[in-house]
Amino acid sequence: MNKLIKAAGTAFLLLIILTAGNSSLFADSTYDKYFTNERLRLDVIFAGDASTQSVFLEELAREPFWSGPRVNLTDPFNYGEYRYTVTDSSGNVIFSKGFNNLFQEWRTTAEAKTVKKAFNGSYHIPFPKIKVTVTFYEREKESGSFRELGRFPVDPDDKLILSDKPNRFKTDTIVYNGNPAEKLDILFIAEGYTENEMQKFRDDALRFSRYLFEMEPYKSRKSDINVWSLESVSEDSGTDLPHKDIWKNTILSSTFYTFRIDRYLTAPNQKTVASVASSSHFDALYVIVNTDIYGGGGIYNFYGLSMADHPQSAPVFLHELGHSLAGLGDEYYSSAVAYEDFYNLKREPWEPNLTTLVDFDSKWRDKIQKSTPVPTPNEEIYKGVTGLFEGGGYMSKGIYRPYLDCRMKTNSAEGFCPVCTEAINRMIDYYTGKKYLGGVE
Numbered sequence: 156m157n158k159l160i161k162a163a164g165t166a167f168l169l170l171i172i173l174t175a176g177n178s179s180l181f182a183d184s185t186y187d188k189y190f191t192n193e194r195l196r197l198d199v200i201f202a203g204d205a206s207t208q209s210v211f212l213e214e215l216a217r218e219p220f221w222s223g224p225r226v227n228l229t230d231p232f233n234y235g236e237y238r239y240t241v242t243d244s245s246g247n248v249i250f251s252k253g254f255n256n257l258f259q260e261w262r263t264t265a266e267a268k269t270v271k272k273a274f275n276g277s278y279h280i281p282f283p284k285i286k287v288t289v290t291f292y293e294r295e296k297e298s299g300s301f302r303e304l305g306r307f308p309v310d311p312d313d314k315l316i317l318s319d320k321p322n323r324f325k326t327d328t329i330v331y332n333g334n335p336a337e338k339l340d341i342l343f344i345a346e347g348y349t350e351n352e353m354q355k356f357r358d359d360a361l362r363f364s365r366y367l368f369e370m371e372p373y374k375s376r377k378s379d380i381n382v383w384s385l386e387s388v389s390e391d392s393g394t395d396l397p398h399k400d401i402w403k404n405t406i407l408s409s410t411f412y413t414f415r416i417d418r419y420l421t422a423p424n425q426k427t428v429a430s431v432a433s434s435s436h437f438d439a440l441y442v443i444v445n446t447d448i449y450g451g452g453g454i455y456n457f458y459g460l461s462m463a464d465h466p467q468s469a470p471v472f473l474h475e476l477g478h479s480l481a482g483l484g485d486e487y488y489s490s491a492v493a494y495e496d497f498y499n500l501k502r503e504p505w506e507p508n509l510t511t512l513v514d515f516d517s518k519w520r521d522k523i524q525k526s527t528p529v530p531t532p533n534e535e536i537y538k539g540v541t542g543l544f545e546g547g548g549y550m551s552k553g554i555y556r557p558y559l560d561c562r563m564k565t566n567s568a569e570g571f572c573p574v575c576t577e578a579i580n581r582m583i584d585y586y587t588g589k590k591y592l593g594g595v596e
């Protein structure tokens with residue numbers, strides 16, 4: 156008897172040690188309490204103009220795989236112009252995520268001062284086991300704090316949750332390192348590839364995967380990443396060039412000339428992109444467009460997208476993925492953009508690699524050596540030095556960046572600056588379910 160009790164006691168102690176060493180055991184049980192292994196997609200519509208906006212629920216869809224982490228269920232980053240939360244009946248937040256969208260970018264163009272427009276968006280949560288409420292918030296430009304835009308009840312037993320398979324496109328594995336819940340899953344989606352061009356897409360996706368793992372920090376983190384490809388077929392080859400009156404019938408309706416900027420290539424209908432990807436594993440969507448014309452775009456927790464065949468395909472892909480995956484801001488300030496006053500200089504931007512100095516302590520101040528002048532002159536002798544360089548976020552004055560040159564500034568930069576590198580590493584930690592790394596916020 157004594158022996159038995161002792162054995163039970165040892166087992167209990169062992170359990171405590173195991174549990175203490177693996178905090179995800181607790182976290183996993185939280186996940187299992189609220190969510191199934193499936194994914195719920197909320198298709199919503201954002202509508203308004205430069206001064207006002209509203210959000211409307213269009214429909215809900217059931218998808219097979221939740222590929223995201225089962226720990227870190229509430230967003231640790233505070234990035235994005237928007238956020239959505241999932242709350243239980245007591246109001247506890249059981250999931251949250253920040254994001255950007257094309258509508259918000261459009262709201263900063265001159266057109267939005269005179270016209271009201273609507274853009275759709277698709278947002279994913281683990282499929283709930285209980286009735287929940289999904290609430291959308293906008294970040295107020297003046298204060299930087301979040302304001303509620305709308306809330307939608309979700310009943311997991313609702314018979315109207317769309318459960319059909321919208322397509323049977325083949326998902327292939329390019330790099331598989333393990334359970335999607337514990338890996339960052341990047342999905343390459345074919346756009347503007349006809350049935351006969353699918354081998355070209357396979358080659359292109361493989362090449363983009365090589366670009367990824369040739370660049371730090373992805374190179375060192377390869378074992379934390381799965382790469383998938385989705386062979387979505389288009390009627391026509393290529394993409395739209397509205398300013399040249401060239402129109403192609405493609406699966407994602409991608410187009411150059413977004414907001415009347417020649418090189419701004421996007422697929423404005425996010426619901427179409429999400430619907431095509433609905434049966435695939437993904438944390439981050441990346442659309443490869445079958446064109447040799449220079450262009451691309453990347454929007455945080457929306458998708459990244461760029462041209463397949465161009466001498467600059469590698470740096471543009473890594474730059475756009477920096478936006479869409481890691482929430483990095485543009486460190487350049489000389490190229491033409493459609494935005495007006497994109498950043499409010501009176502508040503700290505949320506992007507980890509830009510500062511207005513309103514709250515520089517929350518950024519990379521601790522990474523600057525005492526011998527480095529602050530602000531740091533935009534001179535070659537400071538190449539490779541972490542400092543405070545004026546110019547970034549489309550403005551030459553009032554916004555600062557960490558490095559003379561970075562992948563988020565030019566295509567000719569050697570790679571990501573140390574601040575961007577750390578931000579990407581933290582995002583990989585988040586998706587792999589590792590304990591969230593502290594540091595710059």
Ligand SMILES: [Zn+2]
Binds near residue numbers: 571574
């Ligand atoms: Zn950078």
